[in-house]
Structure formats: C-alpha cells, structure tokens
Amino acid sequence: MRSPSRPRPVASHLRPVIESLLGPKPPVAFRFWDGSSLGEGASTIVVSSPLAVRHLLWAPGELGLVRAYVAGALDVEGELDAILNLHDHLVVRDGAASLRIAPTMLGSLARAAAATGALGPRPPLPDEEIRLSGLRHSKARDAAAIAHHYDISNDFYRLVLGETMTYSCALFSTEQTTLDEAQRAKYDLVCRKLGLHSGMRLLDVGCGWGGMVLHAATHYGVEAVGVTLSKAQAELAAARVRGQGLEGQVEIRLQDYRDITDGPFDAICSIGMFEHVGEARLGEYFGRLGTLLREEGRLLNHAISRPGSSASSTAFKRASFIDRYVFPDGELLEVGRVVSAMQQRGFEVRDVESLREHYAQTLRCWVRNLEAHFDEAIRLVGQGRARVWRLYMAASALNFAANRTSIHQVLGVRSNKRGHSGMPRTRAEMLSGAGVALAADPESLLSD
Numbered sequence: 001m002r003s004p005s006r007p008r009p010v011a012s013h014l015r016p017v018i019e020s021l022l023g024p025k026p027p028v029a030f031r032f033w034d035g036s037s038l039g040e041g042a043s044t045i046v047v048s049s050p051l052a053v054r055h056l057l058w059a060p061g062e063l064g065l066v067r068a069y070v071a072g073a074l075d076v077e078g079e080l081d082a083i084l085n086l087h088d089h090l091v092v093r094d095g096a097a098s099l100r101i102a103p104t105m106l107g108s109l110a111r112a113a114a115a116t117g118a119l120g121p122r123p124p125l126p127d128e129e130i131r132l133s134g135l136r137h138s139k140a141r142d143a144a145a146i147a148h149h150y151d152i153s154n155d156f157y158r159l160v161l162g163e164t165m166t167y168s169c170a171l172f173s174t175e176q177t178t179l180d181e182a183q184r185a186k187y188d189l190v191c192r193k194l195g196l197h198s199g200m201r202l203l204d205v206g207c208g209w210g211g212m213v214l215h216a217a218t219h220y221g222v223e224a225v226g227v228t229l230s231k232a233q234a235e236l237a238a239a240r241v242r243g244q245g246l247e248g249q250v251e252i253r254l255q256d257y258r259d260i261t262d263g264p265f266d267a268i269c270s271i272g273m274f275e276h277v278g279e280a281r282l283g284e285y286f287g288r289l290g291t292l293l294r295e296e297g298r299l300l301n302h303a304i305s306r307p308g309s310s311a312s313s314t315a316f317k318r319a320s321f322i323d324r325y326v327f328p329d330g331e332l333l334e335v336g337r338v339v340s341a342m343q344q345r346g347f348e349v350r351d352v353e354s355l356r357e358h359y360a361q362t363l364r365c366w367v368r369n370l371e372a373h374f375d376e377a378i379r380l381v382g383q384g385r386a387r388v389w390r391l392y393m394a395a396s397a398l399n400f401a402a403n404r405t406s407i408h409q410v411l412g413v414r415s416n417k418r419g420h421s422g423m424p425r426t427r428a429e430m431l432s433g434a435g436v437a438l439a440a441d442p443e444s445l446l447s448d
Contacts, residue, residue: 009036013112014053020105028082043078050118057113058122060106066321069391070126070384080394128384129324136329137278139256143229145276145328150230156380157209159373160366160389165209165236168272168302169359169407179365182358187215190269192433193351193411194298195424196220200266203227203292205257206273210237210250217249225265227255257285263292267299274303274338278331282338286345293414296422299347302409304359306332326392335408347412350423351430356406363397 010032018026018038028041033048047053052068059067068074076083113119130148134141150157154165161167163180170182171189190212196202198221204212207226210233216222228234234254241250268289277285289299322330339349370377370390377386399405415421424430 008115010034010047010116011036011038013115014038014047016108017105017112020108022086028086041078041082043076043080043082045083046075046077047073048075049073050113050116051123053109053113053116053118054120054123057106057109057118060109062321063324066325066391067123067126067129070128070325070387071123072383072387073123080390081398084395084398126384128382128388130328131324132328137281139258141329142256142276145330146229147231148328149326150228151232152385153380154209154232154236156377159377159380160369160393162365162369164211165240166211167208168362169355170362170365171355172358172361175361179362179369182362183211184215187212188219189431190271190300190302190409191216191220192431193300193409194267194269195422195430196222196267198222201225201264203260203263203265203268205268205270205289206276207233207237207252208272209233210240210252212269212271213237213250213252214240214244214246217246218244222249222267224250225253225262226250227253227257227260229254229256258288260288260292264294264297265292266294266297268293268297269300269302271300271302272304274301275327275330275332278329279333279337282333282341283345286342286347290346290414295414295416296420297414298423299342299412299414300409301338301342301412303338303407304332305335305338305406305408307403307406308334308336322392325388332405335406335410338408338410342410342412346414348415348421349410349412350421351409351411351427353409354406355409356400356403359407360397360400363393363400367393367397 011030014030014032015038018030026039026041029037029039029044031037031044031046033050037044047068049072051071052073055068055071055073056064058064065074069076110119132141132144134144157167158165162183164183166183166186169186170179171186172182173185177185194202196216200220200222202213202216202222202224204216204224204226207213207228208230210226213224213226217224226237228237231254234252238252241247241252270289274285293299335352335354339352342349367390370386370393374386374390377389381389396405400407413421413423
C-alpha cells in the first residue's frame with residue numbers, strides 16, 4: 001500500500017512569486033506558518049498565517065502587505081530597515097522599482113494560495129485603516145483626518161516624542177545632541193527667523209501640543225495664539241500653558257485656520273501643519289495668513305516637501321499605506337511650488353532652508369523611543385496602531401536619508417507699500433538674533 005505523499009512546503013509554493021519580485025537571491029530570509037523557509041539574511045520576514053497571502057491576493061502590492069503586517073499575519077524579526085530597504089532590491093520594470101504585483105504574477109500567487117490553503121474571502125480590514133468621506137479638504141473632512149492621526153493618546157505621543165512633545169523636524173548641531181535639545185534649537189531657529197521680541201503677537205497655525213508658543217512666550221516675551229484641529233492636542237497644550245503660568249500670555253484654540261479673524265499678528269509660523277492643507281487650498285491658505293499679518297510681518301512655513309524629481313504628484317496615492325493608515329488626504333508639494341504660491345499671495349520670499357538630514361535623525365530618535373517602549377505603546381493604542389507608527393516612522397527616516405522626501409523652511413515677509421521689509425541686512429544678522437530681546441541667560445534656551 002502506497003503511503004500518502006507529504007504536502008510540499010509552503011516555501012516551495014511561494015518561491016516563484018518572491019523570486020519574481022526580489023530576484024533569485026532575496027536579501028532577507030522568509031519563514032512560513034508551516035516552519036518552511038527560504039533565503040538568508042540578518043532579518044527575517046515571518047509569514048505566520050495564510051491570511052497574509054490572502055491579503056496580498058485581495059490587494060496585490062503595498063496595501064496588501066501593510067494590512068497583513070498591521071493585522072499580525074506578517075511580522076519582522078531583526079532590523080526593520082533591512083525589510084524597508086527591499087525597495088532598492090525590487091526587480092525594475094518600466095524604469096521603476098515597484099511593490100505592485102504584475103498581472104502576469106497574479107496567476108502564480110493564486111496557484112500558491114490554492115496549494116497552501118490561503119484562498120478565501122477578503123479578510124477583515126484592520127480597524128486602523130480609514131477612508132474619509134465628504135469634500136476633500138473641507139473643514140469637516142480635515143477635522144476627521146486630523147482626529148485620525150492625532151487624537152489617539154497624548155501619553156503615546158509623549159512616549160514617542162519625548163519631553164518637548166514636538167512632532168516636527170528637530171535641529172541637531174551634532175550627532176550627540178539629544179532629541180529634546182534639538183527640538184528647542186529648532187524652535188529657537190524659528191523665533192530668530194521671525195525676529196521675535198517682547199511685545200510682539202505671534203500666531204502658530206497647527207500648534208500641536210503647544211511647544212512653539214510656550215518657547216516663544218518664555219524666551220522671547222511674545223503674546224501667542226496657537227490653533228489646532230486636534231481636541232487632544234488643544235487640551236494638553238492648554239494644560240501646559242496653565243502649568244507654566246502663561247494664561248495671560250498664551251492662548252490655545254481648537255480652531256481651523258480659515259476661521260481666524262482677529263489679526264493683525266506681528267509674526268506667523270506654521271510648523272508641520274502645511275501637509276494637511278492641499279494644493280487646491282494653497283491660495284486660500286496663504287491668502288488668509290496674509291490678511292492676518294501686519295506690514296513688515298514675517299511668515300515661516302515649515303513643511304515636508306517632494307524633491308523636484310518626484311514633484312509631478314502631490315497627494316498620497318489613495319491605495320497607499322500612508323493615505324489609508326497615517327495621513328489621510330495628506331499632500332506634499334515641491335518647494336518651488338510653495339515659494340511661487342506665497343509670492344502670488346503678496347509675500348516676498350526671503351529665505352529657504354532644507355533640514356532634510358535633520359528629519360532623518362529626528363525620525364530615528366522617535367523610532368528608538370517607540371521600540372524601547374513598544375509594550376507600553378501597545379497598551380496605550382493597541383498592537384495594530386503601534387505597528388503602523390513603527391512602520392511609518394522607520395520608512396520615513398529612510399526616505400529622508402535617501403532624498404526621496406525633503407523638508408523646507410520658507411520665510412516670507414509682507415513688505416509695505418514702499419517696499420520696506422524690515423528684514424536684517426544679512427542672513428547672518430537674522431540668525432544671530434541681532435536686535436532681538438533674547439533671554440538673559442543663553443543657556444536657558446536649552447530648557448523650558
């Protein structure tokens with residue numbers, strides 16, 4: 001009597017698909033739910049359930065892989081960077097590397113799925129995935145997008161961001177500069193570019209948890225208004241203001257920038273909020289801020305941007321990880337487009353600075369914080385969202401380091417009718433703070 005043949009290992013069924021994507025010698029190892037494996041590498045992609053293959057069948061590309069990872073059907077052992085760098089090992093088709101599984105490969109994937117028991121209805125989508133409704137960049141839809149990203153847990157963000165609770169690119173003077181020192185240095189750079197001093201009135205559009213307005217009020221003596229669409233941010237920012245005894249000097253509002261009417265302000269900053277505005281709203285955005293700014297007042301727009309080589313599209317792809325899980329409706333613009341839009345609305349652009357490498361370092365700090373407290377992060381926001389944030393921040397660090405994503409501070413001024421800008425004669429004078437009432441003790445700028 002013939003003994004029944006043993007089933008083939010899952011690895012042998014999926015080998016053709018993996019090698020079609022990554023070549024005959026994948027740079028990472030794979031281990032499957034039956035214990036079989038293929039490839040070698042310091043990092044291993046663990047496919048712990050047939051549901052990972054099913055997710056990929058229903059969404060053949062980045063989104064399917066992300067759904068499997070967020071749902072826990074796919075995991076990583078070892079350095080996450082090694083997995084994210086697979087982008088550089090993908091087989092190039094039509095001049096570009098892509099995670100999209102070509103139609104010609106779907107047959108191989110379907111056969112492998114059938115042979116390994118992975119065929120079936122679409123698995124439930126992770127709760128962390130979102131699809132917004134309503135008019136894009138309307139006030140209601142923007143508020144929903146902000147709530148999805150920011151209103152998850154202030155304690156979670158404190159764990160990731162550190163003491164300053166600052167969710168934007170820091171400024172590292174050395175490799176040894178700590179994250180908190182670098183964030184305060186960034187705030188100080190913005191204050192100097194804006195020429196802040198005692199008696200001025202500052203507007204911070206997208207104020208987050210209040211770090212910039214607190215720094216400017218404490219060290220430069222300004223009166224400040226910070227606005228945000230996040231209820232969680234507004235509540236904590238207001239509590240921080242009270243905790244520092246600055247209620248009469250700093251005001252935090254839950255407010256859309258389109259609803260601000262109590263100008264003029266002497267200076268305006270927007271740090272890490274511009275990505276939510278949208279190209280279709282550029283004129284309205286800079287026009288509104290222009291009406292709120294006095295003559296010779298300065299606007300600093302600090303925003304993630306697309307390098308020129310990738311500037312043809314602004315919005316995140318709707319079937320992408322970043323749009324469905326991280327920044328719904330987010331849009332990145334090439335910095336030249338931003339400069340033009342500012343000048344079309346009456347601003348004279350006086351300074352443009354890239355902080356790209358600083359953002360890569362900032363993100364690496366955030367990833368280390370998250371990974372060092374990952375169990376606590378899961379307790380605060382759940383495993384799925386903790387995985388989303390780990391993946392998005394690690395991938396973003398690589399993108400900034402590789403110049404696939406950039407970031408710029410653009411400084412504009414509203415020159416008066418006679419052309420007077422009130423700007424210092426040189427950039428060095430602007431950055432030195434000449435004529436600006438700094439704190440008596442320069443070392444105090446490193447601590448709030």
